Amino acid sequence: MKLYNLKDSNEKVNFFQAIKLGLGQKQGLFFPLDLPKIEKEKLEELLKMDFITRSSNILSYFIGDEINQKELHNRVKKAFLFSPPRLVKITKNIACFELFHGPTLAFKDFGARFMAQMLSHLNQDGNNSLITILTATSGDTGAAVAHAFYGMKNVRVIILYPKGKISEFQEKLFCTLGGNIHTIAINGSFDECQTLVKKSFNDIVLKKSTGLNSANSINISRLLAQICYYFEAFSLIPKEKREKIVISVPCGNFGNLTAGLLAKSLGLSILSFIASTNANDTVPRFLATGQWKPYTTISTISNAMDISQPNNWPRVEELFHRKKWNLKKLGYGSVSDTETKHTLLELKKLGYISEPHAAIAYKLLKNKLKDDQFGLFLGTAHPAKFKKTIENILDITLPLPKKLAKINNLPLLSHNMLPNFSQLRKFLLDI
Template sequence: MKLYNLKDKNEKVNFSKAIKLGLGRKQGLFFPVDLPKINIKEIEKLLKMDFITRSSNILEYLIGDEIDKYELHNHVKKAFLFSPPKLVKITNNIACFELFHGPTLAFKDFGARFMAHVLSYLNQNGNNKIITVLTATSGDTGAAVAHAFYGMKNIRVVILYPKGKISELQEKLFCTLGKNIKTIAINGSFDECQQLVKKCFNDEILKNNIGLNSANSINISRLLAQICYYFEAFALIAPEKRKKIVISVPCGNFGNLTAGLLAKSLGLSITSFIASTNANDTVPRFLRTGQWKPNPTISTISNAMDISQPNNWPRVEELFYRKKWDLKKLGFGSVSDYDTKNTLLELKKLGYISEPHAAIAYKLLKNQLKDNQFGLFLGTAHPAKFKKTVENILDITLPLPKILADRADLPLLSYNMLPNFSKLRKFLLDI
């Protein structure tokens, strides 16, 4: 698999190099040189396979022979060794595609675990040097990455997150592990955390001395793994409903939407997508006005989407350009906290307990779906991860899944830091 740097198209690397580097020169994202398309007959065969086998085939098709197919299948099997996604009917023409049945109860388990297994494998088959995985999280990435890499030899993880701006249970899930997992509560916004990560990747001494890598959705391995569950969604939908599929994606850093668009590029017959955001509406305003004007980040009850400068948007634009798709046909919208709360109540009346991120995707899907279409909205996290918020809005008591209950009373092991690059740099060089 060949990839090029979106900010320096002369820089071209293979998949192994891209996963190890994370970012290219000038903090550029890597993007596939080839955009293959699977024919209809092959897709029909794929949809009849079990989730693991199908995912292995899709990833082999994308990555090529850089990783032996038996090794790749083994890594996919280990990475996705948890309950597969579920399709839950909400109305006659809308269903929730639940992606939160993994070990940290969020969709990011798929990408983070695949990356962890493949990166560890490539490192062991290379020089087996120390790798430092540095990532920023607005909530769920941190837990998925921390648990995916926990205890792995020669890999240490440093996670930055905005202090006081993720849910208490989200924080407990990844800030209580210790060992090779270091967590830093930054007194600022997620965008400031993300800027610190980018500055680190611009520092040649850091990159060379600590083996810097990123596990955000900027790492191409995570995006490739996420493509797989879009195929699973189609496999779960009755064949007669597959012709007019609209998928509403809760968007923060826009990696999940990018993966869905790549699945469409591969040949999955998705009619359209809806980019669903909260009040941090940089992309909806851009699609409406043509002007890219990020506002200061606003804290909302859908905190994992509190991002004003989404990293993956350049990949979305590049894909639309390469495929000659019309960006004006991408659905979009933003939802206030007030409307999010009312939507959670609406879903409860329909017999479904959700959480704020999925509720936003549902509201925009319901508003934009046409009569002859079938809609999916992505359930990206378990409601219990936002226990207090959901309980207060819906006036219910949510039982805690075991993984959350086991960590709820453990002490936080996080360091506290101002959004200061010099201090972070020293921390990274000293660990």
């Protein structure tokens, strides 16, 4: 698999080089040089396979012979060794595709665990140099990455997150592990955390001396893993409904939407997507006006989407350009906290307990879906991760899943830091 740097097309790397580098020169994102297309007959075969077998087949279209099929299958099996996604009917023509049945109760388990398996594969080939995973999280990435790499030999993980701006259980899931997992509460926004990560990758000396890598969705391995569950969704939908499917994606850094678009590029007959955001609506405003004008990030109850400068948007634009798709046909919209609360109550009346991110996706899907279409909205996190918020809005008591009950009383092990690069640099060099 060859990939090129979106900011310097002369820089080309293979799949494993892209994983190790994370970002290219000038902080450019890597993007596939070839966009494979699955023939319709083969697509039908894939949709009949089990989730693991299908996923390893899909990933092989991108990775090629850089890893043999048997080893790839084993790595995918280890990565996705948890309950597969579920399709839950909400109304006659709308269903929630639940992606939160993994170890950290969020969709990001798929990408983080696959990336960990790919790095483990590299390490088994005698590459025992230290790898430092530096990543920023607005909520769910932190836990998924921490658990995926916890205890892994020659890997240390540093996770930055905006202090006081993620839920209690999101924080508990990754700030109580210790060992090779180091967490830093930054007194600022997610965008400031993300800026610190980018500055670190720009520091050549720091990057080389610490073996710096990123597990954000900027890393191509995470993105490719997420393609797999879109195929799982199709396998669960009746054949007669597969030709008019609209998918509403809760968007923060836009990696999940990018993966869905790549699934469409591969051959899935997805009619359209809706890029669903909260009040941090840089992309919806851009699609409406043609002006890219990020505002200061606003804290919302859908905190994992509190991102004003989404990293993956250049990949979305590149794919639309390469496929000659019309960007104006991408659905979009933003939902306020007040509307989100009303939507959570509406879903409760329909017999479904959701959480803020999925509620936003449902709200926009319901508003835009036509009668002859079938709509999916992605359930990206378990409602219990936002226990206090959900209980206050819905006036219910949410039982804690075992995974959260185990960590409920554990102490936080985080460091505290201002959004200061010199301070972070010293920390990275000293640990």
